[in-house]
Amino acid sequence: MSEPEISLRERILETSRKFLFSDGYSSLSMRKIAKEIGVSATSIYLYFENKDHLIHTLIEESVEELSTSIEQSVEGVEDTIKRFEAIIWSYIRFAQHNPEKYQIIYMVHSDRMARYPKEKFRKARRGYALLESVIMDGIKEGLMELDKPMIAAYTIWAQLHGVVSVVFNQRLDSRIDRDEFIEESVEQIMQGFLIRITTT
Amino acid sequence: MSEPEISLRERILETSRKFLFSDGYSSLSMRKIAKEIGVSATSIYLYFENKDHLIHTLIEESVEELSTSIEQSVEGVEDTIKRFEAIIWSYIRFAQHNPEKYQIIYMVHSDRMARYPKEKFRKARRGYALLESVIMDGIKEGLMELDKPMIAAYTIWAQLHGVVSVVFNQRLDSRIDRDEFIEESVEQIMQGFLIRITTT
């Protein structure tokens, strides 16, 4: 008759995620999380060193998911250009389908981010490393014309993030259709990297 | 013998800016600003409705400066491609030379940004409108091959912001040189828009 017995730690994460999605970061408080669970605020400190660590755990979760979905997107895909496209679109699609999780990753700013352990960034580099290797393949196959694949991979990442963040921060002109903007932008970004093959 | 008589309002803005630059957004407090000036915290409310409004005023300032510097960059430049490049580089250069001011513009997140009056975004669109017109010229002159200049202008903006924000948020690999990254990325972004002219 033993119930699933969800641990308090898990319930804290779950509730934090919920509030983060519904009310945003700035109104997230330890007492609010605790109250929702029906426990005292200080109990959270039994499982997380402080609020920053709690949020970092959530960030890690999301980063992990993003990395995994990028990796899955190229599974079984052989063609280099198709692998290139798959990575880019899986990044975008993750942001579109999991706006909350994507936002968590980039919500905590450089301001607080200084405290985020550098080591953990390596996890985030999993997807990026994959992109880098695809770019190197592309160069070998004469599809791309770049001398610094490492920088190129970061450039793409930065550009994609820029597009997503402009959409999320609602800084887009109201006359512009969200999906059309994403479509065009991504197309543009990929075009910048591929050698334009003129029909010979 | 009348001293310059800097108004309290001005001193509040000045001090806020100073703290924002030195200590970041998350540790900026009304009482801290007031204490530095030597006035009570509530005095700030005589000049600003609340903390958000105070920060919005700072954002506006920075947006104004950015717009102006973009406008100045194309003054007297006739060639369309050179105008295109001038706008892009002045955006990047503004971010590089005024990291604090640039960060202020994007520091307040979508979270709080909802309260930022939409009307004020129009000011931000001054630089963007200029870019859009240059793109339209580029299309006319056969230098670019795009069917949606409005979207294209936003795309560039988004990509540039992505590059800058990756650098500012220190999410760049330590092996990558900051300036080289910016140089390469911007080059890449421009390449995506220009028709590659092969030496015939």
Add this chain to the structure above:
DNA sequence: TCGTTCACTTAACACTGTTAACCTGACTTT
């Protein structure tokens, strides 16, 4: 001199993250 107004202050409310100290029940050891 009275009244008003401006520029500011004090006190207070309801919140925040976080720490120190305490409690309580279950499991072990003697």
Add this chain to the structure above:
DNA sequence: AAAGTCAGGTTAACAGTGTTAAGTGAACGA
């Protein structure tokens, strides 16, 4: 069975936050 240990919580408190309501005093016009 009694005593000890320890996990898993609790309450109280500190120092800080944004913000509001009410009060103060000096300057000024009538």
